[in-house]
Amino acid sequence: MDQMDQEINLPNGTYDETDIQVLEGLEAVRKRPGMYIGSTGPRGLHHLVYEIVDNAIDEALAGYCDKIDVRIMPGDIIVVTDNGRGIPVGIQPQMGLPAVTVVFTVLHAGGKFGNGGYVYSGGLHGVGASVVNALSEWLEVEVCDGSHCHYQRFERGVQVDDLKITGETTEVGTKIAFKPDGEIFEETEFSYTTLLDRLREQAFLNAGINIIITDERESEPVVTQLHYEGGIVSFIEHIHKRKAMTVVHDEIIYLAAQNDHGSAEVAMQYNDSYNNVILSFANNINTVEGGTHELGFKTALTRVMNDYARKNNILKEKDQNLSGDDVREGLTAIVSVKLQDAQFEGQTKGKLGNTEIRTLVEGLVYDKLTTYFEENPSVARAIMDKSISAARAREAARKARDMTRRKSALESASLPGKLADCINKDNVTTEIYIVEGDSAGGSAKGGRDRNFQAILPLWGKMLNVEKSRLDKVYGNDKLMPVITALGCGMGEEFDLTRLRYGKVIIMADADVDGSHIRTLLLTFFFRFMRPLVEAGHIYIAQPPLYKLVKGKTTRYAYTDRERDRIMAELNPDGNAKIDIQRYKGLGEMDSEQLWDTTMNPENRIILNVNLSDAAAADEIFTILMGDKVQPRREFIEQNARYVRNLDV
Numbered sequence: 275m276d277q278m279d280q281e282i283n284l285p286n287g288t289y290d291e292t293d294i295q296v297l298e299g300l301e302a303v304r305k306r307p308g309m310y311i312g313s314t315g316p317r318g319l320h321h322l323v324y325e326i327v328d329n330a331i332d333e334a335l336a337g338y339c340d341k342i343d344v345r346i347m348p349g350d351i352i353v354v355t356d357n358g359r360g361i362p363v364g365i366q367p368q369m370g371l372p373a374v375t376v377v378f379t380v381l382h383a384g385g386k387f388g389n390g391g392y393v394y395s396g397g398l399h400g401v402g403a404s405v406v407n408a409l410s411e412w413l414e415v416e417v418c419d420g421s422h423c424h425y426q427r428f429e430r431g432v433q434v435d436d437l438k439i440t441g442e443t444t445e446v447g448t449k450i451a452f453k454p455d456g457e458i459f460e461e462t463e464f465s466y467t468t469l470l471d472r473l474r475e476q477a478f479l480n481a482g483i484n485i486i487i488t489d490e491r492e493s494e495p496v497v498t499q500l501h502y503e504g505g506i507v508s509f510i511e512h513i514h515k516r517k518a519m520t521v522v523h524d525e526i527i528y529l530a531a532q533n534d535h536g537s538a539e540v541a542m543q544y545n546d547s548y549n550n551v552i553l554s555f556a557n558n559i560n561t562v563e564g565g566t567h568e569l570g571f572k573t574a575l576t577r578v579m580n581d582y583a584r585k586n587n588i589l590k591e592k593d594q595n596l597s598g599d600d601v602r603e604g605l606t607a608i609v610s611v612k613l614q615d616a617q618f619e620g621q622t623k624g625k626l627g628n629t630e631i632r633t634l635v636e637g638l639v640y641d642k643l644t645t646y647f648e649e650n651p652s653v654a655r656a657i658m659d660k661s662i663s664a665a666r667a668r669e670a671a672r673k674a675r676d677m678t679r680r681k682s683a684l685e686s687a688s689l690p691g692k693l694a695d696c697i698n699k700d701n702v703t704t705e706i707y708i709v710e711g712d713s714a715g716g717s718a719k720g721g722r723d724r725n726f727q728a729i730l731p732l733w734g735k736m737l738n739v740e741k742s743r744l745d746k747v748y749g750n751d752k753l754m755p756v757i758t759a760l761g762c763g764m765g766e767e768f769d770l771t772r773l774r775y776g777k778v779i780i781m782a783d784a785d786v787d788g789s790h791i792r793t794l795l796l797t798f799f800f801r802f803m804r805p806l807v808e809a810g811h812i813y814i815a816q817p818p819l820y821k822l823v824k825g826k827t828t829r830y831a832y833t834d835r836e837r838d839r840i841m842a843e844l845n846p847d848g849n850a851k852i853d854i855q856r857y858k859g860l861g862e863m864d865s866e867q868l869w870d871t872t873m874n875p876e877n878r879i880i881l882n883v884n885l886s887d888a889a890a891a892d893e894i895f896t897i898l899m900g901d902k903v904q905p906r907r908e909f910i911e912q913n914a915r916y917v918r919n920l921d922v
């Protein structure tokens with residue numbers, strides 16, 4: 275019998291078709307939570323809060339609420355309060371239940387009551403409340419509508435009682451309290467910084483909104499007030515300040531326009547680094563895979579820069595045009611659009627598909643940036659200088675690359691010497707393990723299935739990618755073997771069809787050094803081989819943390835939780851004293867153990883890295899490896915309690 279079935283305990287005569295629909299819907303959510311919130315790990319857990327808060331933000335955007343209060347209470351209970359109109363409590367005709375009850379019990383309800391729906395809703399908004407309810411041990415809602423306060427409680431998605439009036443009031447607003455279900459989530463501890471980062475992002479995207487977040491789990495509550503009149507301009511300011519970056523021009527450029535299809539705004543500023551960060555949003559949702567709005571921005575930027583360079587004779591007739599990468603070097607930009615009927619596409623639904631938005635953004639950036647450059651020639655000049663020097667470096671990189679190619683063509687074997695290649699030559703079933711350390715590399719070579727598994731050991735301190743341009747990466751003796759082994763080149767020359775293996779698996783210890791190597795390699799892939807990440811070729815091996823032996827039985831545990839579960843399984847009465855070994859590194863395993871636990875496709879766990887994992891690694895890397903000490907110290911201090919979340 276399923277968990278949910280035990281909760282069905284309704285009096286005779288009140289149990290009808292609608293109730294069955296409701297219970298089946300929420301049961302489906304509890305059976306396959308991943309389908310609704312992505313995962314039951316930390317990401318899924320935090321997603322619950324976003325689903326709830328997004329509804330309050332919608333109310334604020336509709337102009338009915340100016341304050342949102344988010345609290346993490348002891349026991350990791352979340353309380354979200356707004357001062358909006360309150361979720362409607364009138365009877366919803368279709369279900370014959372109060373609208374607020376429908377919001378929490380019917381899958382895909384919400385957002386649209388009568389004609390009160392929100393115009394620019396993110397598509398999922400208002401839908402998530404019932405999902406959060408289904409995945410909470412309990413959830414309580416209080417709605418005050420200026421005359422009465424109404425209250426209802428649910429347990430694992432099922433109402434405990436009908437909606438009740440609890441008193442009279444002159445106040446308005448909605449208050450939701452919920453406790454995520456420990457039977458669903460692997461961990462129920464919230465990270466303050468994770469919630470803070472996401473709420474801050476929402477405060478930037480919705481200029482003027484007030485969000486207060488409080489962590490009440492400590493004896494001294496931690497409070498942060500988020501309010502940015504500057505909106506996405508403040509967002510850029512924040513990114514550059516946080517990374518302590520030196521900017522190339524003082525004023526942040528802000529461009530905005532709207533038409534019948536929607537509205538678009540862009541904020542941008544250049545810094546003296548060699549990387550670029552373009553964050554795009556559609557209806558406040560981060561489009562990690564980009565899409566039409568981002569494309570429109572990039573196309574227009576390249577065109578404006580080249581037009582300006584030609585017109586002012588900065589590029590001569592014989593000179594090549596500046597490339598997209600050239601004009602984006604050192605750029606930090608936010609592109610935010612709001613539109614009706616946003617179409618989300620791609621692997622993770624993180625790509626905007628609406629073509630009319632490309633035209634809007636492209637036109638906006640072309641017209642207004644051209645004017646901006648004409649009116650601010652010193653800013654234009656500073657940006658031009660940056661792009662021109664990027665173009666020169668690109669040319670130097672091309673030459674260095676040609677040199678490397680010629681050199682390797684002279685040697686008979688162009689594959690790296692340390693690579694133990696596999697026999698199969700297809701790039702679908704084959705795998706390459708990039709292994710930290712020499713001894714682990716040896717075990718991996720001994721343990722692998724040489725038919726389809728190749729091993730590339732890495733050792734020593736790797737290049738600090740943050741401070742490097744492409745020309746430095748070429749010729750670097752630590753990264754070059756990775757590039758040649760994969761066979762698909764990098765940067766602008768990247769060609770996915772030449773990839774030599776179907777899976778690229780990073781295998782490193784579960785300690786600080788291992789985490790460093792992982793972050794570094796992910797950053798490298800994110801910066802220089804992004805399509806490889808996008809196409810889902812990058813994986814992270816998960817070596818076990820513990821070996822448990824009882825008599826002739828050997829079991830491996832990959833988390834502390836699993837260790838406890840296996841212990842209980844092997845030792846139900848608590849009599850036997852079981853031998854537990856904690857692995858400190860891959861080097862402690864012999865070839866056979868490494869194969870059994872970490873490399874054999876039948877038993878192993880490998881994590882598929884997506885673009886936002888890689889982007890997160892990139893961000894961590896920038897902070898940890900950048901020039902500036904202060905942000906690094908702040909970052910480590912802020913995250914000391916959550917360091918395990920750093921581990922991608």
Ligand code: TSJ
Nearest residue numbers: 326329330333354358359360361362390403448
């Ligand atoms: F997620 C949620 F549904 F639980 C939730 C909703 C959570 C939180 C913190 C706030 C809200 C919420 C919903 N705040 N305000 C509203 N507003 C409405 O639902 C609402 C009110 C009035 C009308 C109307 O047409 O009169 C329409 C809507 C959608």
